[in-house]
Amino acid sequence: MRRSDLFGASWLNIGSVALGLAFLYLPMVVLVIYSFNASRLVTVWAGWSTHWYVELLNDGAMLESAWVTLRVALLSATVATVLGTLAAVALVRLGRFRGRLLFSGMVYAPLVMPEVITGLSLLLLFVAVSLDRGFWTIVIAHATLTMCFVAVVVQSRLLNFDRSLEEAAMDLGCPPVRTFFSVTLPLIMPALASGWVLAFTLSLDDLVIASFTTGPGATTVPIRIYSEIRLGVKPEINAICTVMLAIVAVAVVAVSLLRKLQRSEGLPEGAPTRAYPAPL
Amino acid sequence: MQNPPDAASALSRRDCAPCSEPAKQPLLRIEEVSKSFSGAAAVEQLSLDVFEGEFFALLGPSGCGKTTLLRMLAGLEAPDSGRILLDGNDLTAVPPYRRPLNMMFQSYALFPHLKVEDNIAFGLKQDRLPAAEIAMRVAQMLALVRLEGYGKRKPHQLSGGQRQRVALARSLAKRPRILLLDEPLAALDKKLRGETQFELMSLQEQLGLTFIIVTHDQQEAMTVADRMGVMNHGRLIQVATPAEIYEQPNSRWVADFIGEVNLIEGRVLTMRADAITIASTAAAQLCATQAGSANPGDSVWVALRPEKVRISREQPEQPAENCAAGQVCGIGYLGDISIYKVRLDSGFVMKAALANMTRALERPIRSDDRVWLHWTADAAVVLTQ
Amino acid sequence: MRTAPGADIGAVVKHRKTDRWGARLVVLVPYLWLGLFFLLPFLIVLKISLSRPAIAQPPYTPVLDITAGWQALKVFIGGLTVDNYSFIASDRLYLASYLKSLEVAALSTVLLLVIGFPLAYGMARAPRRWQPILFMVVVVPFWTSFLIRIYAWINVLQRDGLLNQALLALRIVDEPPGWLATDTAVYIGMVYSYLPFMVLPLYATLEQMDATLLEAAADLGCPRWKAFWLVTLPLSLPGIAAGAQLCFIPIVGEFVIPDLLGGSQSSMIGQTLWTEFFLNKDWPVASAVAVVLLCLLLVPILFYQRMQLRDLAGGL
Numbered sequence: 001m002r003r004s005d006l007f008g009a010s011w012l013n014i015g016s017v018a019l020g021l022a023f024l025y026l027p028m029v030v031l032v033i034y035s036f037n038a039s040r041l042v043t044v045w046a047g048w049s050t051h052w053y054v055e056l057l058n059d060g061a062m063l064e065s066a067w068v069t070l071r072v073a074l075l076s077a078t079v080a081t082v083l084g085t086l087a088a089v090a091l092v093r094l095g096r097f098r099g100r101l102l103f104s105g106m107v108y109a110p111l112v113m114p115e116v117i118t119g120l121s122l123l124l125l126f127v128a129v130s131l132d133r134g135f136w137t138i139v140i141a142h143a144t145l146t147m148c149f150v151a152v153v154v155q156s157r158l159l160n161f162d163r164s165l166e167e168a169a170m171d172l173g174c175p176p177v178r179t180f181f182s183v184t185l186p187l188i189m190p191a192l193a194s195g196w197v198l199a200f201t202l203s204l205d206d207l208v209i210a211s212f213t214t215g216p217g218a219t220t221v222p223i224r225i226y227s228e229i230r231l232g233v234k235p236e237i238n239a240i241c242t243v244m245l246a247i248v249a250v251a252v253v254a255v256s257l258l259r260k261l262q263r264s265e266g267l268p269e270g271a272p273t274r275a276y277p278a279p280l
Numbered sequence: 281m282q283n284p285p286d287a288a289s290a291l292s293r294r295d296c297a298p299c300s301e302p303a304k305q306p307l308l309r310i311e312e313v314s315k316s317f318s319g320a321a322a323v324e325q326l327s328l329d330v331f332e333g334e335f336f337a338l339l340g341p342s343g344c345g346k347t348t349l350l351r352m353l354a355g356l357e358a359p360d361s362g363r364i365l366l367d368g369n370d371l372t373a374v375p376p377y378r379r380p381l382n383m384m385f386q387s388y389a390l391f392p393h394l395k396v397e398d399n400i401a402f403g404l405k406q407d408r409l410p411a412a413e414i415a416m417r418v419a420q421m422l423a424l425v426r427l428e429g430y431g432k433r434k435p436h437q438l439s440g441g442q443r444q445r446v447a448l449a450r451s452l453a454k455r456p457r458i459l460l461l462d463e464p465l466a467a468l469d470k471k472l473r474g475e476t477q478f479e480l481m482s483l484q485e486q487l488g489l490t491f492i493i494v495t496h497d498q499q500e501a502m503t504v505a506d507r508m509g510v511m512n513h514g515r516l517i518q519v520a521t522p523a524e525i526y527e528q529p530n531s532r533w534v535a536d537f538i539g540e541v542n543l544i545e546g547r548v549l550t551m552r553a554d555a556i557t558i559a560s561t562a563a564a565q566l567c568a569t570q571a572g573s574a575n576p577g578d579s580v581w582v583a584l585r586p587e588k589v590r591i592s593r594e595q596p597e598q599p600a601e602n603c604a605a606g607q608v609c610g611i612g613y614l615g616d617i618s619i620y621k622v623r624l625d626s627g628f629v630m631k632a633a634l635a636n637m638t639r640a641l642e643r644p645i646r647s648d649d650r651v652w653l654h655w656t657a658d659a660a661v662v663l664t665q
Numbered sequence: 666m667r668t669a670p671g672a673d674i675g676a677v678v679k680h681r682k683t684d685r686w687g688a689r690l691v692v693l694v695p696y697l698w699l700g701l702f703f704l705l706p707f708l709i710v711l712k713i714s715l716s717r718p719a720i721a722q723p724p725y726t727p728v729l730d731i732t733a734g735w736q737a738l739k740v741f742i743g744g745l746t747v748d749n750y751s752f753i754a755s756d757r758l759y760l761a762s763y764l765k766s767l768e769v770a771a772l773s774t775v776l777l778l779v780i781g782f783p784l785a786y787g788m789a790r791a792p793r794r795w796q797p798i799l800f801m802v803v804v805v806p807f808w809t810s811f812l813i814r815i816y817a818w819i820n821v822l823q824r825d826g827l828l829n830q831a832l833l834a835l836r837i838v839d840e841p842p843g844w845l846a847t848d849t850a851v852y853i854g855m856v857y858s859y860l861p862f863m864v865l866p867l868y869a870t871l872e873q874m875d876a877t878l879l880e881a882a883a884d885l886g887c888p889r890w891k892a893f894w895l896v897t898l899p900l901s902l903p904g905i906a907a908g909a910q911l912c913f914i915p916i917v918g919e920f921v922i923p924d925l926l927g928g929s930q931s932s933m934i935g936q937t938l939w940t941e942f943f944l945n946k947d948w949p950v951a952s953a954v955a956v957v958l959l960c961l962l963l964v965p966i967l968f969y970q971r972m973q974l975r976d977l978a979g980g981l
Contacts, residue, residue, distance in 0.1 A: 013790050016783035024806045027817035030827055087695040106699040108973045114918020116935045117955050121706030128709050144702040167356050168389035170376045172403030177687050186393045205810040208920055222812050229816055241813040248809045
């Protein structure tokens with residue numbers, strides 16, 4: 001909203017924002033603090049200690065899972081970004097083509113579909129074609145799910161894109177495909193980057209789909225955390241969670257710095273859309 | 281509306297407008313081109329010839345289709361029917377990146393991620409020219425628009441006027457056969473606009489190129505153009521030199537669209553070789569030398585520009601033709617001229633414009649004064665449509 | 666470059682052809698991928714929901730063998746059955762699960778709206794400078810691990826956790842109440858996890874709203890609360906619809922939150938599906954449960970897609 005003196009923020013507004021943010025952050029802050037708790041019991045504070053992080057480093061199985069999780073996330077995010085960008089370009093730029101309704105349905109449905117359904121269906125597919133479940137099936141599953149998120153992020157940016165830049169390029173002799181790569185792509189790159197980071201964090205975090213599509217030797221960190229949680233709260237879990245929070249915090253800061261850089265270059269950016277709460 | 285210092289050279293160009301050479305072949309020929317959007321016609325059966333070396337202006341109100349026509353020339357829209365011929369070659373099916381025409385966009389459309397010199401070099405790189413030649417041409421262009429030293433800057437570091445010049449340099453870099461300009465001066469302030477108009481004219485003459493400009497600003501069109509086409513509702517109403525359009529409009533619409541005009545309705549009484557008399561309820565008898573295509577008994581309109589109407593407080597001694605009396609009901613003071621609105625005895629309101637020759641703050645003719653308006657027989661144009 | 670256009674017709678035609686193929690490829694690649702890994706699996710789920718369990722690999726029968734010819738196909742179709750569906754319809758457990766899921770999703774969505782709207786509204790009203798920071802601050806939890814956030818709540822909600830410590834310290838209760846394994850915990854978890862999904866679409870809609878409309882309402886004699894009711898709320902309905910759909914639909918099938926925070930009294934359908942599949946190893950029944958769930962959600966999903974397409978068309 002464009003602000004006006006008549007309708008600036010009131011105490012009620014400030015209060016609700018503060019309360020909402022406290023609600024969002026308090027548990028995580030507690031978790032991070034307790035990962036440094038020297039005592040095993042959450043109820044007792046026994047001073048600062050990095051003991052649990054050391055334990056974490058010695059936990060071979062957990063490290064193995066972390067490595068698997070990272071590789072899955074990197075790979076699936078990259079595949080998802082390529083596929084999602086293609087899907088967004090198809091939806092925004094190619095007008096009405098045969099099967100567009102079905103295509104858009106397939107792109108938007110995974111955004112709201114309960115993960116148990118998509119997880120189950122993918123597992124049944126892999127079984128039906130006798131594909132051994134493991135690293136690659138998780139990559140395929142994550143790429144399929146996260147490409148839709150990337151598509152929405154890129155789509156939102158493409159809709160805001162100034163077409164006259166593309167027209168100017170064509171007027172100067174650039175055929176459409178080359179125009180896309182030399183004019184459009186560089187300018188929507190931040191959206192692609194943010195889509196990649198989104199896909200990366202979604203993959204890093206996913207439990208349900210990974211559980212359905214995993215196989216021997218491909219246990220991801222969320223799966224491990226989940227099985228440990230069922231046995232109760234443990235400070236080692238606090239430690240690994242804090243580490244993952246730190247990774248994401250770095251990613252978010254990097255993306256926001258990228259945005260700042262792009263703004264200072266005078267490059268146009270996308271606006272937040274109600275269609276999907278994409279962070280950029 | 282002072283005459284700017286460069287007017288002399290501008291006038292000399294208009295005297296030899298290319299279209300006055302009957303044998304000359306047009307560079308660009310638009311044949312019966314039509315285009316509609318969702319059922320609404322934007323351009324209807326439009327035909328036009330543009331000659332080499334011309335500065336041609338397309339003028340019209342918003343929504344008249346002039347920008348659509350320009351975009352069809354650039355290849356950014358495809359006509360529903362009709363042909364576009366350049367040097368006799370059919371351009372209609374050729375995509376925009378293969379046409380030897382370039383466009384300067386209204387929003388400039390400078391690539392924000394490229395430096396100024398890369399923006400200018402963009403089209404040259406598409407032609408795969410050698411790097412040395414590209415560098416030379418870019419330097420030439422920067423010198424042409426007087427932006428030497430700005431090559432390494434990015435668009436967001438430039439002012440509006442500077443961006444406009446980069447856009448111009450970029451569109452000229454490929455030496456197109458025709459340069460299309462889409463309301464290029466709309467975003468500039470009045471003073472800058474005036475200066476840039478003359479820069480464009482001298483550039484065009486210097487480079488010997490053909491320019492087609494689209495504008496809704498009458499003054500701009502009349503200033504820069506060798507010939508102009510007035511458009512309305514997707515059709516060309518009149519194509520002629522600015523002087524011809526102003527002094528010899530072919531219809532009431534054109535007369536009313538360009539500048540101010542008094543339109544007096546009447547009926548043709550008699551027609552002689554050099555004069556035609558018209559009876560009108562507004563101003564008794566009118567006499568005009570321009571007969572148009574009227575026949576005796578026809579209903580016609582007489583178009584009279586306010587600056588051609590003389591206004592005085594004394595009754596003129598001449599006969600009652602082309603003369604009317606009335607009361608001043610409004611005065612518009614514009615600084616250089618004053619426009620007097622006079623309610624004639626017949627009830628009709630006429631406008632007369634008078635240059636403010638003296639610096640007196642009190643003008644001799646004031647509101648509610650009784651005045652006489654008179655004009656010569658050759659000051660009016662008789663219109664039949 | 667002054668090429669006579671006529672001479673280039675060959676090149677023009679070739680360019681047009683490559684353009685068309687380029688366009689086709691842009692659509693085909695994601696289309697095929699999604700068709701293979703999204704659409705096809707659903708058909709397989711449907712097929713398996715019509716099968717019987719078997720002690721075999723794969724653990725269902727009949728198995729479709731496309732190379733076995735027409736006769737085998739007839740046998741295959743003969744082996745299909747709707748037993749699983751009648752089983753689900755007859756057992757109270759499943760009906761209770763579905764109803765529970767719908768109930769939890771509906772109530773959660775309402776709670777999310779009640780909590781999320783003031784937050785989004787406050788964000789939209791904040792000074793321009795602060796809005797990007799506020800936006801990021803709300804988005805960061807959205808990017809952090811879902812599982813971790815739920816686990817963080819377990820930390821707080823467990824019997825000797827922070828919440829009870831605070832309540833005891835403030836003498837609000839004498840005995841530490843049990844928060845975990847209750848419906849309350851599930852609702853807290855749902856609201857906590859899905860809050861960004863509700864706040865961000867709402868914020869996007871409210872942020873675009875023209876404040877001069879409220880000024881006009883004030884000028885015409887509307888007090889602030891009335892202007893909110895008559896102007897702001899109707900205009901924010903698209904955002905509310907988007908947020909509600911983004912929350913309601915996934916919550917119905919939610920598994921992790923009720924599993925970790927909820928009790929064993931009644932499960933939501935996501936848990937039932939998980940149990941059927943992983944514990945009972947009854948793939949056909951699990952598939953049938955999934956198909957029925959999908960049918961339940963079909964109408965909201967179609968609404969969501971219609972809304973997306975309308976947004977897309979509006980922007981084109």
